[in-house]
Amino acid sequence: MNTVRVQFSWTCVHGPRIKSGVTRFLPTFLKTAALTLLALPAAASAQAPALVADKGDTAWMLTATVLVLLMILPGLALFYGGLVRTKNMLSVLSQVLGITAVAILVWVLWAYSLAFDAGSKYLGGTSKLFLSGIKGDTLSATFSAGVGIPELVFVAFQMTFAAITAALVIGSIVERVKFSAVIAFTVLWLTIVYAPIAHMVWASDGLIFGWGALDFAGGTVVHINAGVAGLVGVFFAGKRIGFLKDAMPPHSLVSTLIGAGLLWVGWFGFNAGSNLEATGGAAIAMINTFVAPAAGVLAWMAAERLVSGKPSLLGGASGAVAGLVAITPAAGTSGVIGAIGLGVAAALVCYWFVGTVKHRLKLDDSLDVFGIHGIGGIIGSIGTGIVTAPVLGGFGKDGYSIASQTLIQAEAVAVAIAWSAVGSAICFAAVKYSLGLRVGSDAEREGLDISDHGERAYNF
Amino acid sequence: MNTVRVQFSWTCVHGPRIKSGVTRFLPTFLKTAALTLLALPAAASAQAPALVADKGDTAWMLTATVLVLLMILPGLALFYGGLVRTKNMLSVLSQVLGITAVAILVWVLWAYSLAFDAGSKYLGGTSKLFLSGIKGDTLSATFSAGVGIPELVFVAFQMTFAAITAALVIGSIVERVKFSAVIAFTVLWLTIVYAPIAHMVWASDGLIFGWGALDFAGGTVVHINAGVAGLVGVFFAGKRIGFLKDAMPPHSLVSTLIGAGLLWVGWFGFNAGSNLEATGGAAIAMINTFVAPAAGVLAWMAAERLVSGKPSLLGGASGAVAGLVAITPAAGTSGVIGAIGLGVAAALVCYWFVGTVKHRLKLDDSLDVFGIHGIGGIIGSIGTGIVTAPVLGGFGKDGYSIASQTLIQAEAVAVAIAWSAVGSAICFAAVKYSLGLRVGSDAEREGLDISDHGERAYNF
Amino acid sequence: MNTVRVQFSWTCVHGPRIKSGVTRFLPTFLKTAALTLLALPAAASAQAPALVADKGDTAWMLTATVLVLLMILPGLALFYGGLVRTKNMLSVLSQVLGITAVAILVWVLWAYSLAFDAGSKYLGGTSKLFLSGIKGDTLSATFSAGVGIPELVFVAFQMTFAAITAALVIGSIVERVKFSAVIAFTVLWLTIVYAPIAHMVWASDGLIFGWGALDFAGGTVVHINAGVAGLVGVFFAGKRIGFLKDAMPPHSLVSTLIGAGLLWVGWFGFNAGSNLEATGGAAIAMINTFVAPAAGVLAWMAAERLVSGKPSLLGGASGAVAGLVAITPAAGTSGVIGAIGLGVAAALVCYWFVGTVKHRLKLDDSLDVFGIHGIGGIIGSIGTGIVTAPVLGGFGKDGYSIASQTLIQAEAVAVAIAWSAVGSAICFAAVKYSLGLRVGSDAEREGLDISDHGERAYNF
Amino acid sequence: MKLIIAIIKPYKLDEVRDALSAVGVQGMTVSEVRGFGRQKGQTEIYRGAEYTTSLIPKVRLEIAVPEGLAPTVLETIQHTAQTGTIGDGKLFVLDLEQAVRIRTGETDDSAL
Amino acid sequence: MKLIIAIIKPYKLDEVRDALSAVGVQGMTVSEVRGFGRQKGQTEIYRGAEYTTSLIPKVRLEIAVPEGLAPTVLETIQHTAQTGTIGDGKLFVLDLEQAVRIRTGETDDSAL
Amino acid sequence: MKLIIAIIKPYKLDEVRDALSAVGVQGMTVSEVRGFGRQKGQTEIYRGAEYTTSLIPKVRLEIAVPEGLAPTVLETIQHTAQTGTIGDGKLFVLDLEQAVRIRTGETDDSAL
Numbered sequence A, B, C: 001m002n003t004v005r006v007q008f009s010w011t012c013v014h015g016p017r018i019k020s021g022v023t024r025f026l027p028t029f030l031k032t033a034a035l036t037l038l039a040l041p042a043a044a045s046a047q048a049p050a051l052v053a054d055k056g057d058t059a060w061m062l063t064a065t066v067l068v069l070l071m072i073l074p075g076l077a078l079f080y081g082g083l084v085r086t087k088n089m090l091s092v093l094s095q096v097l098g099i100t101a102v103a104i105l106v107w108v109l110w111a112y113s114l115a116f117d118a119g120s121k122y123l124g125g126t127s128k129l130f131l132s133g134i135k136g137d138t139l140s141a142t143f144s145a146g147v148g149i150p151e152l153v154f155v156a157f158q159m160t161f162a163a164i165t166a167a168l169v170i171g172s173i174v175e176r177v178k179f180s181a182v183i184a185f186t187v188l189w190l191t192i193v194y195a196p197i198a199h200m201v202w203a204s205d206g207l208i209f210g211w212g213a214l215d216f217a218g219g220t221v222v223h224i225n226a227g228v229a230g231l232v233g234v235f236f237a238g239k240r241i242g243f244l245k246d247a248m249p250p251h252s253l254v255s256t257l258i259g260a261g262l263l264w265v266g267w268f269g270f271n272a273g274s275n276l277e278a279t280g281g282a283a284i285a286m287i288n289t290f291v292a293p294a295a296g297v298l299a300w301m302a303a304e305r306l307v308s309g310k311p312s313l314l315g316g317a318s319g320a321v322a323g324l325v326a327i328t329p330a331a332g333t334s335g336v337i338g339a340i341g342l343g344v345a346a347a348l349v350c351y352w353f354v355g356t357v358k359h360r361l362k363l364d365d366s367l368d369v370f371g372i373h374g375i376g377g378i379i380g381s382i383g384t385g386i387v388t389a390p391v392l393g394g395f396g397k398d399g400y401s402i403a404s405q406t407l408i409q410a411e412a413v414a415v416a417i418a419w420s421a422v423g424s425a426i427c428f429a430a431v432k433y434s435l436g437l438r439v440g441s442d443a444e445r446e447g448l449d450i451s452d453h454g455e456r457a458y459n460f
Numbered sequence D, E, F: 001m002k003l004i005i006a007i008i009k010p011y012k013l014d015e016v017r018d019a020l021s022a023v024g025v026q027g028m029t030v031s032e033v034r035g036f037g038r039q040k041g042q043t044e045i046y047r048g049a050e051y052t053t054s055l056i057p058k059v060r061l062e063i064a065v066p067e068g069l070a071p072t073v074l075e076t077i078q079h080t081a082q083t084g085t086i087g088d089g090k091l092f093v094l095d096l097e098q099a100v101r102i103r104t105g106e107t108d109d110s111a112l
């Protein structure tokens, strides 16, 4: 039976850095994880216990995977689509659909191998190109010794992460970039940005994983990465015609709310699924994924109430997303009070950024990819170092040091930002100077639905 | 390992009231439940067998919890939102979102403890405030001896029940009440109405549980409770300007249908999830949750066909919800024929109520919370006494007495109505005479989207 | 404990036709299936090992069932509804809702028994009318020896298949047929077309199952069947007034995209659920259900780009559905490369059919039921014979013969087409000459929303 | 004949229609428009970006009336549609040369 | 020049437009309106509450034509839009003083 | 007084409104219309079925102005709305007999 070893990095804090006596104070489910990991770096796959799959885990991971797809289609498509003007609605939906399709194929053809096959510190290997050698009974390791899940489920679960991350990016450059450019960008970006960062953070031989950084469900890999790429995209694509001059209110906040709801619903697949098993660890991730966005909703709306007098639906939805983004890296290790804190912090800072800073900078990050995923991801990733502390109700080990863990977190964030910035710039430049990024200005005025797709969203 | 004992009341009918010889005739899964319960009141936790969690159960309960959130966001938000006028669409969506957020926080901070911690007959204790002491490996008992699920999953599952119940209430008073009033009301109401009723009905030391009333998934706790609270709300909030004078057709039955579909889909989490295990008991609940609403759809549409000549989509959707409401308390114990009967009965009576009685009473229960959830809940809760009977294909024990069980059901209904009515009146009064309930009449005419939230739902 | 034996036909290829020595080369999960089946035809239920249910399987099958309902409501309803003109939106939603409701009741009352009870080669028996004798602990066999799932879950899972198939049919005749006609048709059609075909293909004593045809999740039973019935429907119902003269653009591609997304999401329940267990077999089905539609999206959009210059959202969504349809029968046995091939092939042929052939034939298959489900289903069902081959990365046994399996597939397709065509013609004729199929021409011009249901979809 | 164009507040529509029926107007044509004028629009804020719509939803009535009925109609609308707050709207009167009822071909006063 | 306003049944739009093209009309402006008149609206029932809309969807055409073309246009529309059932609509003719083509600045007849 | 009807391209609306404010126009009424004219519409293709909409989204302005202001208004719109490409739109001028401000009952020039 083939087995692969993939470990999410958050457990690594219990890895080489901790003495085994310490594990006595950990809750059982963390103990198992810790013990596995203590054994890991030294023993490698040779000594690894034979993996056995539990159908309960498989059932949950199948479900979690489906939930992440729900986040993208129709979730993110609607969330984003509702925020643009009517004339660009279909272009957003098409781009999200097209990116998802292309990401799925890139993933099975090469990106999974580059991200999760054993390789260097920066990139995986090539032995799993085209998923070769992976059968129905090939298992991937989970956090618990001897427990595996079918590798194809792991492939599919991670595939949805790659797809949503790529789809998130374009939120900053909608209403002006070409469909073809977006598709080409996705192929490049998943290859030279996403796969390496996923490898560094989540593969057991990855650089950042080796540092012991915590990233339960993708604070760096997904959110910071997408946010930074989006920001870079704005520099390459430029502002929309009429930015800060014409009114560009969201054409359907109803779509946006449907999308926000589906994002929240699907995020349980994202976060609780990242536990890889149907255990109390998933339950911790689940409860945190309820409270952080709830706190985000209320914090953002409260801030609006104070600042502009009226709490808005878009504010509430934005607060939910900010809370979800922030709790993502901490979902498995934070306590509920910490999660509330993260949700509030992320909502307030993001509100300040997208409501004030962004306009001052005249930054046309159209749907606030950087403002919410980037900023929220940074707050969450660094905050994970804090909320994991047992004194704050977190599920870190005894003797957990906020200072040292937070430093590691900050280093991880720095690497993710740098890699994403440079890599994304390369990808955007490549597309810009080959296919071109933007549609013509007449086409932009007319709307991308007609000019790029020859369709109209509504014919009431 | 911490364990908590929470038993849903429907099994109690096999508790102290039955002689153990009788259990020989029960299907296995009920036997186990019955035996557990026989042991319960006397033995308490001291003698309870150590609980073990099965990953299959955990997988199902994680999923079920996600499904109930789907019912609320975007489900209920769209179902309700589609029924109001365009100018109030966002206010409905915002209120559902805000209530959900606040309910989640109230639940983890104090309401879970008040509902499910051991306490008095009327209210739980305070040892679980802030979920203190609940870790990833803390288990809650299910209906089967020795089988537990992670308590945090139970907390999350029940949290979604609290949230949807609070959100249901406001259907009767939309298009006129303030966002802030709704939020304040939710905090109070979950505390003094929802938590006590949940405790009375579902906690093993609760009053109504002790009587042996059957409420599998929330006929009294959720539907009667929300319906009555909604009715009380109408008295405090008053009618909408223009009620029975201006045309107020639903602004988007498409939204309403999306919502109805998601409610049905999510209701499987609600009902089959209330089995707490992935067993044949969940399968019974699932099949009933298919047939009762299906019967409701057809019964309501048939009634419309006879009365006004045309079966309508809104009628079909309303029939589905009425059927879902009615089967909720009986989902685990009814046979399919009984479920069909309940679905038909609920649809017909609710149709008559909202189509005829309500207008005669000049009652502005705007979205028919009382008319469908209240009335449907009463029919379901009392009908549970009937359809559980084995002679009607139900899964009650041999020697099951329709008369005596139905009497118990009626008593439970009476208590739920009384408590909800009085408690809700207190909450509404408190809000009305502090913050005020209604927006000004100009604001109401202009629509709450602009006046309360400063946004517009659609900018096509 | 009652047990029933239901086997999906794809495993049958490993049945009587293979020598037991061959099983040594199969992946474990297929081995088990193969061994079970080797024993089956001879030994029958007498010798069958006692079935035991695993909670992980039950959890997954509960989830899968819910996912298929999500495909119908709101999935298919929105997908179809978005494609019609505003004035017929509610009629489509109502028809999908009504069909679903009626299908559920027909299924539990008689169609499940006719499809899955032991009977003749063409039709099941009557011992399970009204689901009689099926309790919470009655189990159905899966593909693995000794592994069962609660039969009520199997009933529910299969019920959703019947419902969606019936709902698919009406896509060809929307905007002109009466609600009452659609309901009556559904009752007849499920009885004399769907139940027999399901029995022939999936029941262990069915004709086509006996041939060893592969149909993992319903290529023949669902898609070819619905497509052919839709085509027959066009002949009976006739064209819409104004067909090929008036512009009839989709009124809301946003609805269609939401529907397409939910179809894709729910299809994992459909395909991976058809594995009946939470194992690597479900993982194979899942990964294929990602890549085939992804390939379909890109192939259809690429074809549009070449032919008309612009890749469209509707094209992408159509490609996704074509890919999903085509992979359905092959989901459990195809490798990812084969799945990509099937997705591309289906998308291109369907594109050519609906974009060119259909207009030449002046065929008013309004929403392309035949063009996508019929054609895509035929490609998938026959293609299954090819992509299952191990040389192409498929999971067929060693010594697998593409030629002979493809021949069997073609025969199965031929029978499905013939039965569906004749049976559907009988059903449509019966309805046409009793109730009548079409609304009056004024009613059609005014739109069915008002004329048939007395409602309006949007009152913005 | 006169063609009277009235721009009014949307929620006054039902009232105005009823009042006009009462004075003998048998038909009118209504459209949704947006008005720009003294009345200031609401400020909407979306994620911190402020939009002040100077274009406010109004309803536009187009009413063809026989010469003699025009003054009554004007007065009726002015009365009914008035709330006394800014943005109540305008009445415009044009000369109508000819009117035809499509169904019957009747013309002028008898077409209205 | 004349400005002809035609209120017709929505599904007649395509036919009328084609017929007008045929008689030499080169442009028109179309809007969706709701008409109040002799034609009674449908009764819609939502959960038992009845709403009778007296406002029925119509299409409004605005066609500027040279003096000489006006009679033909009127006749063409009357012919094509007629179904003989109540609610077929109206034709109104106003005097048009001036017309300008924005693109070129051409005026009057040559602007149409 | 004159009633000026301007049919312009939708994205020119803001510019035109600002320009008119600048020359002293205090109000106008805007509606969304679809125009038929020399400008050809886009071809939309849905699953292979081609639809060429000859009806193109335009914005219609209705502006009542005192006699004296009319020429300035016409010129301003013509200037601002012009892009030089086909489909820029039209200006129509009608004679306006009477105007009333509903709120105050003021009439004619002072009502505008």
Ligand SMILES: Nc1ncnc2c1ncn2[C@@H]1O[C@H](COP(=O)(O)OP(=O)(O)O)[C@@H](O)[C@H]1O
Residues within 6 Å of the ligand: D007, D034, D035, D036, D037, D038, D039, D056, D058, D085, D086, D087, D088, D089, D090, F026, F027, F028, F029, F030, F062, F063, F064, F065, F101, F102, F103, F112
């Ligand atoms: N000169 C004008 N031409 C056409 N319509 C006008 C004109 N002035 C105002 N209107 C219309 O009348 C409405 C009300 O005008 P406004 O100036 O806001 O209030 P009031 O009439 O109470 O002074 C405007 O929204 C606009 O639709």
Ligand SMILES: Nc1ncnc2c1ncn2[C@@H]1O[C@H](COP(=O)(O)OP(=O)(O)O)[C@@H](O)[C@H]1O
Residues within 6 Å of the ligand: D026, D027, D028, D029, D030, D062, D063, D064, D065, D101, D102, D103, D112, E007, E034, E035, E036, E037, E038, E039, E056, E058, E085, E086, E087, E088, E089, E090
């Ligand atoms: N006096 C009027 N002024 C303006 N529009 C009118 C008038 N009378 C009727 N209309 C328009 O003409 C349409 C048709 O009129 P109606 O009285 O229903 O039928 P018919 O013209 O066949 O008698 C109405 O819906 C309305 O839009």
Ligand SMILES: Nc1ncnc2c1ncn2[C@@H]1O[C@H](COP(=O)(O)OP(=O)(O)O)[C@@H](O)[C@H]1O
Residues within 6 Å of the ligand: E026, E027, E028, E029, E030, E062, E063, E064, E065, E101, E102, E103, E112, F007, F034, F035, F036, F037, F038, F039, F056, F058, F085, F086, F087, F088, F089, F090
């Ligand atoms: N005769 C007409 N009557 C009314 N509106 C017209 C007429 N001709 C053109 N229009 C309007 O003017 C718009 C622009 O006209 P078009 O012929 O396309 O371009 P251009 O004015 O540049 O020649 C049309 O879309 C239509 O709304």
